[in-house]
Amino acid sequence: MKPSRFMRARAMLRAYSKLISFESCLARDDFAGLYHRVRTLPVANRTFHDSTTKQVCEAVDLACVFYWKEVLCLQRSAATTCLLRQNGVPAHLVLGAQQLPFKSHAWVEVKGEVVNDKSHVQEIYAVLDRC
Secondary structure, eight states: OOOOHHHHHHHHHHHHHHHHHHHHHHHTTOHHHHHHHHHHOOOOSSOOOTHHHHHHHHHHHHHHHHSSSOOOHHHHHHHHHHHHHHTTOOEEEEEEEETTTTEEEEEEEETTEESSSOTTHHHHSEEEEEO
């Protein structure tokens, strides 16, 4: 069943709210707080449809378009992970890095598959943590 415009708008507003909430952590240089919030959020005990992951990722992508500044991969991935878990999807925030040139990156996986980025990020970055 295709979600209505109202449902898509509501999902986008929830995503926007999550982006703001994680923005405040990053503005305070509180990586530990952001990490703790994601790591300790349980997966909701509800059944999800195959389309849930796609709908949440689309809502976050749309919220990023309307965000007043550039959204960092950590902020976007933390928000996506939390929204997926709240919808019953067992999502994981993955933090990775490459050595030369040094770069870090964050993305979301569900059942080992990247859902909010290109699938080849798993080949480019060594996983530092999966929470």
